[in-house]
Amino acid sequence: MTHRCRAMLVAAFVFAWLSSQAQAGVMTRERLQELFPSPLILGERDAALPVWPLFKQEATATVLVAYVFESIDLAPVPGFSGTPINLLVALDAQGSFLDVRVLSQHEPVFLDGLGEAPLMRFVQQYRGLSLKQSIKVGSEQTRAARQTSATATIDGVAKATASVRILNQSLLAASLKVARARLGYAAGRDPELVAHLRTGPPQRLDWAALQRMGLVQHVTLSRDEVERAFAGTAVEGQGVSGDGPYMEFWLAHLGVPSAGLSLLGDGGWAHLQSRLDNGDHALLVVARGADSFVGESFVRGAVPDRLTLRQGELPLELRDLDLDDPLALPPELAGAESKVFRVIGPAGLDPSQPLSFGFRVTRSKGIVYPERVSRDFALAYSVPSDHVEPATGDAKSWRGIWASRATELAVLGFALAALAIVLARPSWLVADARRLAWFRNGFAVFTLAFIGWFAQGQLSIVNLTALVQAVRAGRSLEFFLYDPVTLVLWGVVLLTLLVWGRGTFCGWLCPFGALQELVAQAASALRLPRWRLHRKTDRALKGLKYVVLAVLLGSALMPGGPTDTLVEVEPFKTAITLGFGRAWPFVLWAAGLVLASAFVYKAYCRYLCPLGAGLALLGRLRRWDWIARRAECGTPCQTCRHRCAYQAIDPRGRVDYAECFQCLDCVAIHADPRRCAPLIAQGRDDRRVFILRPVPMEPTP
Numbered sequence: 001m002t003h004r005c006r007a008m009l010v011a012a013f014v015f016a017w018l019s020s021q022a023q024a025g026v027m028t029r030e031r032l033q034e035l036f037p038s039p040l041i042l043g044e045r046d047a048a049l050p051v052w053p054l055f056k057q058e059a060t061a062t063v064l065v066a067y068v069f070e071s072i073d074l075a076p077v078p079g080f081s082g083t084p085i086n087l088l089v090a091l092d093a094q095g096s097f098l099d100v101r102v103l104s105q106h107e108p109v110f111l112d113g114l115g116e117a118p119l120m121r122f123v124q125q126y127r128g129l130s131l132k133q134s135i136k137v138g139s140e141q142t143r144a145a146r147q148t149s150a151t152a153t154i155d156g157v158a159k160a161t162a163s164v165r166i167l168n169q170s171l172l173a174a175s176l177k178v179a180r181a182r183l184g185y186a187a188g189r190d191p192e193l194v195a196h197l198r199t200g201p202p203q204r205l206d207w208a209a210l211q212r213m214g215l216v217q218h219v220t221l222s223r224d225e226v227e228r229a230f231a232g233t234a235v236e237g238q239g240v241s242g243d244g245p246y247m248e249f250w251l252a253h254l255g256v257p258s259a260g261l262s263l264l265g266d267g268g269w270a271h272l273q274s275r276l277d278n279g280d281h282a283l284l285v286v287a288r289g290a291d292s293f294v295g296e297s298f299v300r301g302a303v304p305d306r307l308t309l310r311q312g313e314l315p316l317e318l319r320d321l322d323l324d325d326p327l328a329l330p331p332e333l334a335g336a337e338s339k340v341f342r343v344i345g346p347a348g349l350d351p352s353q354p355l356s357f358g359f360r361v362t363r364s365k366g367i368v369y370p371e372r373v374s375r376d377f378a379l380a381y382s383v384p385s386d387h388v389e390p391a392t393g394d395a396k397s398w399r400g401i402w403a404s405r406a407t408e409l410a411v412l413g414f415a416l417a418a419l420a421i422v423l424a425r426p427s428w429l430v431a432d433a434r435r436l437a438w439f440r441n442g443f444a445v446f447t448l449a450f451i452g453w454f455a456q457g458q459l460s461i462v463n464l465t466a467l468v469q470a471v472r473a474g475r476s477l478e479f480f481l482y483d484p485v486t487l488v489l490w491g492v493v494l495l496t497l498l499v500w501g502r503g504t505f506c507g508w509l510c511p512f513g514a515l516q517e518l519v520a521q522a523a524s525a526l527r528l529p530r531w532r533l534h535r536k537t538d539r540a541l542k543g544l545k546y547v548v549l550a551v552l553l554g555s556a557l558m559p560g561g562p563t564d565t566l567v568e569v570e571p572f573k574t575a576i577t578l579g580f581g582r583a584w585p586f587v588l589w590a591a592g593l594v595l596a597s598a599f600v601y602k603a604y605c606r607y608l609c610p611l612g613a614g615l616a617l618l619g620r621l622r623r624w625d626w627i628a629r630r631a632e633c634g635t636p637c638q639t640c641r642h643r644c645a646y647q648a649i650d651p652r653g654r655v656d657y658a659e660c661f662q663c664l665d666c667v668a669i670h671a672d673p674r675r676c677a678p679l680i681a682q683g684r685d686d687r688r689v690f691i692l693r694p695v696p697m698e699p700t701p
Contacts, residue, residue: 026103027070027088036090040065049181050074054090066092067178070103075173077166078470078479079107085167087123087174095131095179100124100171106564107163108462108573118157122164125154126171131179137161137168159456159577162483165401169482195352196389202257202269207330210252214384215259221247221289221377226361229375235363247289247359250333251381253351254282254340258387268325272340275321279345282321283309285357286329288336293359294320308358308376309343316347351383352390398481405484408455412485415446416492419508423500423662430668440663441521444514448576452511457485458576459493459505461549461611465556465563472557493615500626501619503662506605506612511576513605513661516597523598531600538647541607542659546617549610570610601645606659616658627655628670632678639677640666 029052033042036054041062043053050073054066068090076084083106090098100123102116110119129135137156157164210216223246230236254260254272261269263284272282285307287293294304301322309316318341327338343349357379364370402409422429422439429436451457463486470477480487489509496504506513524530533541548569555563571590574582580590593604605612633640634653641649644666648659655666673679 026086032068035088036068042068049178051178051182064093066090066098067182069174069178071170071174073174074177075170077170077173078466078473078476079105079163079166083466083469085163085170087167087171089171089175091131091175091178091183093183095175095183097126097129097175100126107160108460108564108567109160109163109577111564114157114160114578118160119164119167122155122157123167129154131172131175135168135172137165159579161456162401162486165482166479194348194350197253197255197257197351197383198387198389199257202261205258205262207328210259210262213258214382215256215262215387216250216252217381219249219251219379219381220245221249221359221379223290225377226375229361229377230363230373233373234371235365235373238363238365242290245289247287247291247293249293249357249359249379250284250286250336251357251379252284253381253383254284255280255351256383256387259284263328264325265328268323268327271325272321272323275323276342277345281343281345281349281351283318283341283343284327284338285341286327286333286336286338288333291361292337294337294339304339304341306360306362307341308360309341310356310358311349311353314348316343316349318343352385352388354380354382356380398478398484401482402484405455409484409488411450412455412457412488415443415450416488419443419504423504423508426664426667427671430664430671433668433672436664436668441518443508444517447509447514448511448518451485451489451509452514452576453579455485456483456577457489458511458572459486459489459509459611460567460572461552461570461614462567462573463490464611464614465552465567468553468556469563472559494618497615497618498621498623500662501622501657501660502612502615503657503660505615506609507661507663510605512572513602515575515594516602516605519594519597520601528598530598532647533600535647535651538606544607545609545613548608549613552610569608571604602661605661606646619658622657625655625657627660627667629653629655630670630678637677639675640669643669 029042029045032052036042039056041055041057043055045052049069051067051069053064054068055062056065057063068088071087071089072084079085085105085107086103088099088101088103090100092098102119102123105116105119107119110116126135136153154168205213205215207216211218223242223244226246227237230238252259252263254263255276257269260272260282264272276282285293292298293307295306298304298320301320303317303319307318309318321340321342323340329336329338349355358376359379360374360376362372362374364372429439463480466479467477470479480490489505493505493509520530552563552566552569555566568586568589571586571593574580574586574590575594580587593608596603630637634651637653638651641651641653645663646659646661648656648661649666650656669675673683
């Protein structure tokens with residue numbers, strides 16, 4: 001890279017850092033009044049929290065309808081452009097979404113790609129959903145099921161999975177902050193920051209062992225305790241007489257594998273797990289005594305009115321799971337009452353903290369107009385600490401994405417391991433030119449079809465501009481975690497930059513590069529001409545990509561810069577992410593670059609690619625020159641230079657690693673006694689020595 005290019009890069013960085021500024025909400029009072037007209041009344045913006053209360057008049061009362069806020073003020077999760085998606089959210093007093101709208105977004109796939117229409121349809125699915133539900137992006141679910149189920153699964157957007165998951169995380173994170181601060185959700189505790197149950201291999205335990213280990217806990221409510229609670233009331237002494245405790249309870253958390261398997265058996269344990277979503281809790285209550293803990297009017301699958309649950313100041317809803325699976329109870333509890341209740345994950349139950357069940361006892365006096373008096377009794381329960389994982393960071397959302405793509409990651413990991421072995425020990429591969437050609441073409445097909453079109457793992461300059469914009473604005477880099485394939489590839493690329501340089505990604509792992517490679521191979525098979533530019537022209541054009549990189553990074557560092565438009569110089573989104581399903585100017589540009597590779601080998605990669613330029617700069621951290629050279633390379637031998645399709649070898653035989661794509665052609669020539677001129681000459685000299693060697697002659701008789 002020339003000194004001029006380096007100066008442009010430095011100047012762009014300095015200018016943009018000096019001009020950086022923070023993102024903020026954009027809605028004004030006048031604009032909100034237009035969006036929420038009469039009879040709704042817009043209150044004053046909260047001084048402590050960036051929300052606007054929305055009211056309506058009911059007779060003489062002014063009733064809170066909802067809180068209106070912008071997601072960027074509360075949870076500015078960066079998208080893949082490095083800029084957060086900004087949503088306008090109306091959240092009602094019960095924690096349900098009245099409306100969700102997109103105010104601004106810079107996601108590459110929705111800018112001139114798929115267009116904004118799929119994104120607008122996506123956010124409309126949130127209307128009517130509640131924060132009390134576990135909202136996920138995934139397979140299809142009917143609208144009625146979404147609004148009544150504890151888990152709402154909304155439809156994603158094809159080819160934009162990571163972007164909509166980031167939007168979902170931003171929306172939920174911002175809404176939960178409002179719900180916790182203004183609606184009392186989780187008493188201020190973030191459900192994502194609680195402990196979790198350990199999921200190790202379960203033990204089969206009998207009832208006595210379960211009690212001894214604290215997995216089943218026995219709580220007794222005595223008759224004296226109940227009578228004291230009703231002392232001095234109109235119903236004093238109205239209790240049922242008898243001996244023994246008033247009520248006995250046995251409490252267990254069936255989410256602990258040993259407890260669930262031991263009490264439900266194999267079939268029941270599997271059935272329970274199929275009924276629960278990630279983060280949900282299943283609590284078993286077994287009781288016997290003078291009363292019922294659910295009552296005669298209890299409806300299966302409902303919330304009991306006699307039994308409640310709290311954790312500190314946080315009320316938690318218990319809902320009957322309506323399980324019919326038999327429980328492994330001891331004989332003395334054969335007639336006991338039992339129910340399994342679910343507490344949904346978003347409620348914020350922390351298994352590392354004590355729980356308090358509340359059992360309500362109601363007594364009445366009189367027949368026509370009975371006087372009823374109720375008293376609540378606390379039943380303490382705690383999950384044993386050795387069955388609990390301590391709270392960790394807020395990672396539930398991206399961990400679920402990684403788990404859902406485990407198969408893709410496994411295939412990718414296997415391919416990357418195989419490639420690393422081949423590149424580290426290439427002697428077997430380069431020993432046969434046909435074997436090398438088959439392997440390269442086969443891996444190119446895998447890179448294009450699997451990494452690119454299927455797994456959507458095309459690394460892009462957008463990743464670098466997003467990084468720059470996020471760092472400039474002081475935002476988290478967590479958004480990279482939402483695309484595991486891309487993140488894994490970046491990890492591999494950064495590692496291989498230290499070992500081999502730019503070539504591993506550009507020559508083997510870039511889907512658009514693989515597409516150009518395959519087109520060039522097809523053009524060669526059709527005997528189309530391939531143009532090899534003059535060395536000076538080639539060298540001048542290779543500097544162009546550094547100028548493109550400087551312009552893009554400079555734009556990314558300037559607030560409000562035209563980065564979203566400028567990155568379209570890169571055809572990856574059109575050709576790989578969207579499979580050419582785009583407006584014709586973008587398709588024409590991408591198709592033209594692909595067609596150019598049929599005549600000028602990988603012209604885009606060598607002359608225009610800003611990502612390649614960035615990797616070439618980072619590749620200067622490479623620790624050694626891994627391509628073997630001989631003293632004769634360059635003087636007099638020019639075989640490798642003439643055979644190098646990338647023109648990455650100068651007349652003196654030196655390899656320019658910034659332009660080397662690790663195709664292994666020169667490595668194969670270097671080891672081939674039939675193509676390497678120094679080896680050919682050495683073999684000729686060896687044969688000459690053999691021919692001129694004196695042969696002993698037998699004496700003449």
